[in-house]
Amino acid sequence: MKKNLKYIDLFSGAGGFSLGFDNLGFQNVFSVDIEPNFCKTYKHNFADHQLIEKDICEVSNAEIEYLKEDNDIDVIIGGPPCQGFSMAGNIGRKFIDDPRNRLFKEFVRVVKVVKPKFFVMENVARLYTYNKGTIREEIINDFEKLGYTVDCKILNSADYGVPQVRNRVIFIGSIKKQDIQFPPAEVETYISVKEALSVYPKLASGEESSKVPNHIAMSHSEQMLTKMSYVTDGGDRNEIPEHIRPKSGDIRKYIKYASDKPSVCVTGDMRKIFHYDQNRALTVRELAKLQSFPDDFVFKGTRISQQQQVGNSVPPKMAEAIARTIIKMSDKV
Structure with a gap:
C-alpha cells in the first residue's frame, strides 16, 4: 500500500x-x-x-x-x-x-x-x-x-x-x-467447525476456562441436556424421542453443528445449536472463532450481549x- x-x-x-x-x-x-x-x-x-x-x-x-x-x-x-x-x-x-x-x-x-x-x-x-x-x-x-x-x-x-x-x-x-x-x-477447501474449535479446552454445561477469554459454557437445564444427548454430530431434533421432542418455539435450532463442515450462519442467539461432541451450546469464544476473531479479541458486557456482538459482526x-x-x-x- x-x-x-x-x-x-x-x-x-x-x-x-x-x-x-x-x-x-x-x-x-x-x-x-x-x-x-x-x-x-x-x-x-x-x-x-x-x-x-x-x-x-x-x-x-x-x-x-x-x-x-x-x-x-x-x-x-x-x-x-x-x-x-x-x-x-x-x-x-x-x-x-x-x-x-x-x-x-x-x-x-x-x-x-x-x-x-x-x-x-x-x-x-x-x-x-x-x-x-x-x-x-x-x-x-x-x-x-x-x-x-x-x-x-x-x-x-x-x-x-x-x-x-x-x-x-x-x-x-x-x-x-x-x-x-x-x-x-x-x-479452495472450506474450514470445518472441528478444525476451528478442537483447539479449545473441553467444557461441560456451566463450566468455564480460566485460560481462554470468553470461554464460558452456558448452564443448561437437565431437560435440555437430556433432549440434546440424543442428537448426534450434525443431527437435529428428529433424533430426540418423540415423547420429549420440542414441538413449539424455534424448533429449527435443536441441532448440533456438523463437525466436518463450516458452521451455519452465526447469529445473535445460538443457544439451541449445540457443540458437535460436547453436550452444550457454544461459548462466546467458540462463536467468535467461527466468525474468525482471534483469541486475544475480548468481548465485554453481558453474555447475551457478547453473543449479539459476535453474531452482528x-x-x-x-x-x-x-x-x-x-x-x-x-x-x-
Missing part, C-alpha cells in the same frame, strides 16, 4: 469490520456506534481509535467535518440495519423513505458529507433479491446520485477462510468511474479480503 489509507467505520459494533481493515494497514479516523456494551468491547480492543458513542442521527454534518479534521477519507465502511423489507415497495413507499431504514439513510448522508474515495456497505443477502431487486437498484441509485460508480455482489464468508457459511450482500462504490472489483475466493477475515480489494482499486484512482 502506497500510504496508510484512512477509513471511517459506521455502525462499528464490536469491531469485526474495523479489525479486518486495521489488519491490512488502514488507519481509523473515527467510528460510530450507539450500543453501550458493543462500545465497551470496541474501546477495549481498539484503544487508539476514536469511537463516537452516540446515535448516528445525532451526529451533525458539522460534527462529522470536525471529526474527520483535514483527513482525506479513503473509505467509509459499515453495515446499517435495514428492517423495512415488508413495507418497502408494497405501498408505494421507497426503501430509503421507510422510517425503519433511517440508518441506511444516515449512511448515505455521511458519504455525502465526507465524500470518501470509496464506500463499502454490508447487509443481509436477501436485500439483493427482495422485491425483485428493486431495493437493490434503489440503493445503488441513491449513491449514484452522489456521483459514485456502484456495484454489489453476494459474498460467502467461507470463501475467505472463515469457518462459517455466511452470505452477505456487499455494496462497493468508487468516486471515480472504474470497474468495481470484489474479492475472489481465497481458499462482519467476519474479520472477510473484511480483510474486502480491504485488499479496496487497496487494489485505490492504486488505480
Whole structure:
C-alpha cells in the first residue's frame, strides 16, 4: 500500500469490520456506534481509535467535518440495519423513505458529507433479491446520485477462510468511474467447525476456562441436556424421542453443528445449536472463532450481549479480503 489509507467505520459494533481493515494497514479516523456494551468491547480492543458513542442521527454534518479534521477519507465502511423489507415497495413507499431504514439513510448522508474515495456497505443477502431487486437498484441509485460508480455482489464468508457459511450482500462504490472489483475466493477447501474449535479446552454445561477469554459454557437445564444427548454430530431434533421432542418455539435450532463442515450462519442467539461432541451450546469464544476473531479479541458486557456482538459482526477475515480489494482499486484512482 502506497500510504496508510484512512477509513471511517459506521455502525462499528464490536469491531469485526474495523479489525479486518486495521489488519491490512488502514488507519481509523473515527467510528460510530450507539450500543453501550458493543462500545465497551470496541474501546477495549481498539484503544487508539476514536469511537463516537452516540446515535448516528445525532451526529451533525458539522460534527462529522470536525471529526474527520483535514483527513482525506479513503473509505467509509459499515453495515446499517435495514428492517423495512415488508413495507418497502408494497405501498408505494421507497426503501430509503421507510422510517425503519433511517440508518441506511444516515449512511448515505455521511458519504455525502465526507465524500470518501470509496464506500463499502454490508447487509443481509436477501436485500439483493427482495422485491425483485428493486431495493437493490434503489440503493445503488441513491449513491449514484452522489456521483459514485456502484456495484454489489453476494459474498460467502467461507470463501475467505472463515469457518462459517455466511452470505452477505456487499455494496462497493468508487468516486471515480472504474470497474468495481470484489474479492475472489481465497481458499479452495472450506474450514470445518472441528478444525476451528478442537483447539479449545473441553467444557461441560456451566463450566468455564480460566485460560481462554470468553470461554464460558452456558448452564443448561437437565431437560435440555437430556433432549440434546440424543442428537448426534450434525443431527437435529428428529433424533430426540418423540415423547420429549420440542414441538413449539424455534424448533429449527435443536441441532448440533456438523463437525466436518463450516458452521451455519452465526447469529445473535445460538443457544439451541449445540457443540458437535460436547453436550452444550457454544461459548462466546467458540462463536467468535467461527466468525474468525482471534483469541486475544475480548468481548465485554453481558453474555447475551457478547453473543449479539459476535453474531452482528462482519467476519474479520472477510473484511480483510474486502480491504485488499479496496487497496487494489485505490492504486488505480
